[in-house]
Amino acid sequence: RKEVEQDPGPFNVPEGATVAFNCTYSNSASQSFFWYRQDCRKEPKLLMSVYSSGNEDGRFTAQLNRASQYISLLIRDSKLSDSATYLCVVNNDGGTSYGKLTFGQGTILTVHP
Amino acid sequence: GAVVSQHPSWVICKSGTSVKIECRSLDFQATTMFWYRQFPKQSLMLMATSNEGSKATYEQGVEKDKFLINHASLTLSTLTVTSAHPEDSSFYICSAQRGNRGEKLFFGSGTQLSVL
Numbered sequence: 001r002k003e004v005e006q007d008p009g010p011f012n013v014p015e016g017a018t019v020a021f022n023c024t025y026s027n028s029a030s031q032s033f034f035w036y037r038q039d040c041r042k043e044p045k046l047l048m049s050v051y052s053s054g055n056e057d058g059r060f061t062a063q064l065n066r067a068s069q070y071i072s073l074l075i076r077d078s079k080l081s082d083s084a085t086y087l088c089v090v091n092n093d094g095g096t097s098y099g100k101l102t103f104g105q106g107t108i109l110t111v112h113p
Numbered sequence: 114g115a116v117v118s119q120h121p122s123w124v125i126c127k128s129g130t131s132v133k134i135e136c137r138s139l140d141f142q143a144t145t146m147f148w149y150r151q152f153p154k155q156s157l158m159l160m161a162t163s164n165e166g167s168k169a170t171y172e173q174g175v176e177k178d179k180f181l182i183n184h185a186s187l188t189l190s191t192l193t194v195t196s197a198h199p200e201d202s203s204f205y206i207c208s209a210q211r212g213n214r215g216e217k218l219f220f221g222s223g224t225q226l227s228v229l
Contacts, residue, residue: 004156043206043220044157087156100147101208101218105156 001026006088006104013111017078021107023071023088032091033064035073037084038106044087047073078111085109116140117209119221126197127229134192134224136207142187143209148180151204163190197228 006023013019025033033050048055050062050071061074071088088104116139124132136146144165149157161182162170169182181193190209194201206223 041204041223041225043223045220046218100159100162101157102159103149103156105154 002104003027003092003102004088004090004104006086006107008105008107010108010110013078013109015078015080015111015113017111018074018076019078019109020075021073021086021088021109023073023104025069025071025088025090025102027090027092028066028069030069030090030092033071034089034091034101035060035062035071036087036089036103038087039084044089044103047086075109078109080111080113083109083111117143117207117219117221119207119224121224122222123225123227125227125229128198129196132194132197132226134194134205134207134226136190136192136209136221138188138209138211138219141209141211143190143211144187145210146184146190147208147210148182148190148192149206149208151206157206160192194226197226199228202226202228 004025011019035047036044037047038044048057048062050064052064054063059076063072085106085108087106090102118137118139120135126132146163148160150160151157159172160175163182163184165184165187171177179195184190204223204225207221209219
């Protein structure tokens with residue numbers, strides 16, 4: 001079983017649509033959770049951290065369910081510029097190495113006019 | 114904000130040659146840097162953790178003699194792919210950690226290596 005699993009998609013949605021991505025992780029001791037965005041052949045960029053209480057940043061809402069080991073990302077009112085690969089990312093090292101991240105394979109989103 | 118510079122962006126080389134990739138933190142000191150590899154349509158896979166002044170820690174399945182990592186200063190880590198072969202063709206990307214939080218992680222822009 002992969003440490004971090006995502007539905008690879010692709011998701012093709014029209015502008016203005018709401019789209020949700022899901023992710024599961026296998027290590028119940030995982031400490032930190034993130035959603036990153038990656039454009040083709042570019043570095044991943046942090047979209048948002050994910051907290052148990054849920055958090056929202058504009059059109060983006062992230063949720064974490066530790067009991068189910070499940071993470072979600074909701075994008076409302078999709079824009080063309082949202083087209084990218086969305087990476088579910090987990091940090092399992094609660095010590096000093098917060099940068100040691102485990103990436104999911106990514107979910108491809110294409111927003112069309 | 115913090116910037117991590119990775120160089121070169123693209124490398125095309127012949128099989129058997131060695132390629133060095135540099136990762137620099139431009140405005141902060143990074144005691145720890147990370148090297149990832151990403152094959153097409155796959156996720157980023159951590160190769161190794163680079164620690165300033167000490168040996169790198171390699172992930173399982175990554176050959177330390179094949180992928181040489183040097184972290185000689187607080188702002189520079191290098192990855193050398195020795196005797197590169199076509200199967201080493203991949204997107205290599207570094208990240209540098211500032212402080213002790215995952216949010217303070219900055220990525221380089223990546224290096225696309227193509228071995229002919």
